[in-house]
Amino acid sequence: MAEDAPKPQTQPPVGPSDELLALRSREGDRAAFEILARRYQDRLYTYAVRMIGDTHEAADLTQETLVRAFRSLGNFDPQQRFGGWLFGIAAHVCKDWLRGRTRRPEHASEAVADAEAPRAESDDPELAEQRERVREAVRRLPLKYREVTVLHYLAEMGYDDVARSLGITAAAARRRALRAREMLRRSLGERP
Amino acid sequence: MLRADCRQVQKSFLALEEGRLDAAGAAKVRGHLSVCPECRAAWEGWQADARLLRDALAPARAPRNAVEAAMAAIRLPAPKRSGVRRLAVGWQVAAVAAAAILVVGAVMILTGGRTRRVGEVVSLTGQPLAQQRGAHYASALGLGAGIYEGCRLMTGAQDEAELSFKDGSRLVVKQGAEVRLDSLGEGPGGTGHGLPHICLSRGEVLCDLKSPQYFRCVGTPLGCVFTGGGRFRVRYVPETMLVVQLLDGAGVLSYGAGETRLNPGDIWVLEPGTSKPWQAPGTIWGR
Numbered sequence: 496m497a498e499d500a501p502k503p504q505t506q507p508p509v510g511p512s513d514e515l516l517a518l519r520s521r522e523g524d525r526a527a528f529e530i531l532a533r534r535y536q537d538r539l540y541t542y543a544v545r546m547i548g549d550t551h552e553a554a555d556l557t558q559e560t561l562v563r564a565f566r567s568l569g570n571f572d573p574q575q576r577f578g579g580w581l582f583g584i585a586a587h588v589c590k591d592w593l594r595g596r597t598r599r600p601e602h603a604s605e606a607v608a609d610a611e612a613p614r615a616e617s618d619d620p621e622l623a624e625q626r627e628r629v630r631e632a633v634r635r636l637p638l639k640y641r642e643v644t645v646l647h648y649l650a651e652m653g654y655d656d657v658a659r660s661l662g663i664t665a666a667a668a669r670r671r672a673l674r675a676r677e678m679l680r681r682s683l684g685e686r687p
Numbered sequence: 688m689l690r691a692d693c694r695q696v697q698k699s700f701l702a703l704e705e706g707r708l709d710a711a712g713a714a715k716v717r718g719h720l721s722v723c724p725e726c727r728a729a730w731e732g733w734q735a736d737a738r739l740l741r742d743a744l745a746p747a748r749a750p751r752n753a754v755e756a757a758m759a760a761i762r763l764p765a766p767k768r769s770g771v772r773r774l775a776v777g778w779q780v781a782a783v784a785a786a787a788i789l790v791v792g793a794v795m796i797l798t799g800g801r802t803r804r805v806g807e808v809v810s811l812t813g814q815p816l817a818q819q820r821g822a823h824y825a826s827a828l829g830l831g832a833g834i835y836e837g838c839r840l841m842t843g844a845q846d847e848a849e850l851s852f853k854d855g856s857r858l859v860v861k862q863g864a865e866v867r868l869d870s871l872g873e874g875p876g877g878t879g880h881g882l883p884h885i886c887l888s889r890g891e892v893l894c895d896l897k898s899p900q901y902f903r904c905v906g907t908p909l910g911c912v913f914t915g916g917g918r919f920r921v922r923y924v925p926e927t928m929l930v931v932q933l934l935d936g937a938g939v940l941s942y943g944a945g946e947t948r949l950n951p952g953d954i955w956v957l958e959p960g961t962s963k964p965w966q967a968p969g970t971i972w973g974r
Contacts, residue, residue, distance in 0.1 A: 511904060511911075511913040511939070511941070512904075515884065515904055515913070519941075525758065525761065525762075526945065526946065527941075528758075528761070529754060529758055532753075532754045532757055532758065533754055536749040536753045536754050537747065537748055537749050538746045539749070540746075540747065540748075540749035540750070540753060541744070541745075541746045541747045541749075544747065545744060554749070554750045554753060557749055557753050557757070558753060558756050558757045558760060561753075561754070561757035561761075562757055562760045562761055565757075565761045566761075625739070625743075626739075626742060626743040627743075629739050629740060629742075629743035629744075630743050630744070633740075633743070644740065644744075645744060648737075648740045648741050648744040649744040649745070649746060653705065654705065672701065673701055676733075676736065679736065679740070680732075680736065
């Protein structure tokens with residue numbers, strides 16, 4: 496990773512709110528949508544990588560999510576959070592891809608390369624290894640537990656928003672989150 | 688084997704982490720954690736796991752051309768649906784629209800046509816006229832009268848009004864101005880409570896925004912000013928010009944053909960039929 500490359504978007508943006516930009520996009524303002532796309536591209540891409548475990552496909556799925564979102568803006572309710580709505584689409588796109596993969600023959604050389612977040616120079620190999628173990632454990636979670644976990648920790652969504660994005664109840668989202676935590680704990684080894 | 692109270696406490700870790708426990712519940716759990724080493728260790732483990740997950744799942748950088756590729760795909764025409772499917776979707780849309788009209792109608796009848804109350808005005812100087820959405824007449828706005836979504840405020844040619852909001856934000860509506868207060872949301876960034884913006888139909892407003900919950904966007908037919916906070920001044924002369932000056936903070940002037948970043952002190956003028964704004968001297972405010 497180039498060290499001078501810009502950091503992924505995680506901070507709340509300065510300027511027009513996502514919802515206002517979404518409304519402008521809905522009226523055909525592509526520049527407004529491009530701002531939204533730039534705000535979310537890193538998180539959408541990482542979501543796809545964590546869900547499907549393939550960086551090349553994840554780039555395509557990020558694009559697919561943005562295109563579907565633009566074409567579905569008519570369904571966006573500005574009283575909702577735009578991020579939650581967008582990740583709902585991303586979740587569908589990833590699920591469609593995963594379903595399709597079960598019907599397709601497995602990739603001959605599947606690129607399960609990892610998408611590494613930019614880190615400080617002081618990052619040590621032990622930490623990097625630990626992160627990789629956690630990611631691998633998340634990757635092995637069954638889909639319904641994985642998507643709740645990734646949305647919560649990557650997209651920084653509360654479980655109420657996670658539930659809305661996935662079309663499940665908040666109680667179900669919390670049950671899945673708890674179950675995922677148990678499975679991860681077992682997979683990573685009990686803490687003393 | 689865990690004791691029953693330990694089991695209960697450990698079951699509430701997620702709620703504790705989310706801040707969903709009420710004060711008494713949280714105090715009870717924290718009290719238990721302070722005396723029970725097993726539960727304290729479990730809670731520390733829980734928090735450490737959360738930190739690990741947050742760190743390991745942090746966003747990575749998307750490929751450089753991800754957005755460009757998506758924007759190029761958006762420019763292509765959307766794939767067409769088959770005739771049968773289009774017809775089926777058409778019926779669904781019609782049914783949903785009919786249901787929505789019924790619901791909206793029922794709400795309008797039940798609320799007497801009034802919409803959500805927005806933005807608490809804690810002090811008011813001047814006597815602007817206010818016309819609530821759906822009302823036939825405008826009347827003098829008094830404190831406690833309430834401002835509802837879509838409320839139009841008008842000042843006389845010699846009058847100025849100043850509204851102060853709960854968070855210390857101020858909106859000064861200059862002489863002879865007309866603004867519509869739309870969805871002054873109460874949540875951060877207005878999300879979940881509507882979009883905080885005002886529409887300036889004519890005249891001038893001075894905004895002093897302490898938090899992004901009130902009027903972070905001022906819209907006019909020529910363009911919109913977006914800010915995350917700070918003071919800014921906007922004048923709109925219908926079909927003639929839009930004048931914008933950011934006094935502090937950061938912002939953007941957005942118009943049909945693009946956007947211009949606003950730097951404190953600069954004055955920008957946007958005229959109909961021109962593709963971008965031009966910078967004006969301070970004397971423009973005297974015109």
